[in-house]
Amino acid sequence: MTDLLALTAELVDIPSVSFDEADLVAYLEAELRAVPGLSVDRIGDNLVARTDLGRDHRLILAGHTDTVPGDTTGSRLDGDTLWGLGAADMKGGLAVMLELARTVSEPAIDVTWVLYAREEVAIAHNGLRELFAEAPDLLDGDVAILGEPTGGAVEAGCQGTMRFEVTLYGVRAHTARPWMGRNAVHRLGGLLDALNGYEHREPVVDGCRYREALQAVHVEGGVAGNVVPDRAMVRINHRYAPDRTGDEAEAHVRGFLAQHLEEGDEVDLVDHSLAAAPGLSHPLLGAVVERNGLKVGAKLGWTDVAFFSERGVPAVNFGPGESTLAHTADERVERSSLESCYAALRDLMENGIRVVRVPDPPTVGSDPT
DSSP: OOOHHHHHHHHHTSOOBTTOOHHHHHHHHHHHHTSTTOEEEEETTEEEEEOOSOOSOEEEEEEEOOBOSSOOSOOEEETTEEESTTIIIIIHHHHHHHHHHHHOSSOSSEEEEEEESOOSSOGGGOHHHHHHHHOGGGGOOSEEEEOOOOTTSEEESBOEEEEEEEEEEOBOEETTSGGGSBOHHHHHHHHHHHHHTOOOOOOEETTEEOOOEEEEEEEEEOSOTTEEOSEEEEEEEEEEOTTSOHHHHHHHHHHHHHTTOOTTOEEEEEEEEOOBOOOTTSHHHHHHHHHHTOOEEEOOSOOTHHHHHTTTOOEEEOOSSOGGGTTSTTOEEEHHHHHHHHHHHHHHHHHTTOOOOOOOOOOTTSOOO
16 A cells, blocks of 8 residues: 555645646546546546446545645655645545555445545535536435545534625714614614524434534624714624524524514525535445444534535545644644545445454453464
């Protein structure tokens, strides 16, 4: 097996900031096309490589090739730790996937590798979204595992996220005669107090505990230093668990806001990404968790697993590196994290849903022969 830390360093040394992934994609494409038995399709800067062995199950391994902007001077290796832009998010995951493609020649399940561009920018540019629009048949599968950094734990599903713009109105007046108007900014006070005291839910779905949230994230208001403002807007972000549909989550927020609204006020849903159920009941996901003793938790943020879940494909996040290090100047990945993720995924590819029995240890005092 290739040294996974060295392979990750090689990928880190190929800069791939969003919209500038072409060099890395060319490298990955050449490596995948050199693997016997893989069919490889390139759509824009997105790669899809597939086995076609007629197995009963198909696993999708997916990861993004881009990084956020940062220091692109390359990797730095110190013992069993690799520093560098994208080391955790998510070139370590890409290294694991590439090595699996090169080393597991006769998997017990069919496998699709999806390496896609522009995950770190607005969803409109997302390469996975592009693939679902242009070549959805290439993304057929039973389950999907995204190699986002999770510290080697399984982060199941994800919460949905929606943003609202709430506009409250008043009456404009001169600040010397404020009684002749009504201050729209002051009207925000009651709503902001209510948001501060919001009682969140913590539902448990498939054994995973999610924690919802409702937060003000942006405020606008004011006309001039001597004018009572007649309009104020607060942008609100809601994170909701996958036991609610998008319509149910929207209705919940609108119901919460209703007591703070008057005739003429406006509530607009300006952005929405659906939640994804954990999907851990699928035998492929159950197998990789149980056989490798992986920790399982809820994904509180939103990730691209939702694209798969929306299409009926259970999906989880599982990859090397710590998510808390992503996008930081101290981004790094450990050899042990790479190797443990590789071992768990290799086990899944080689054994599928089969029960792998470990021989019982010999009884004390018995003859092991």
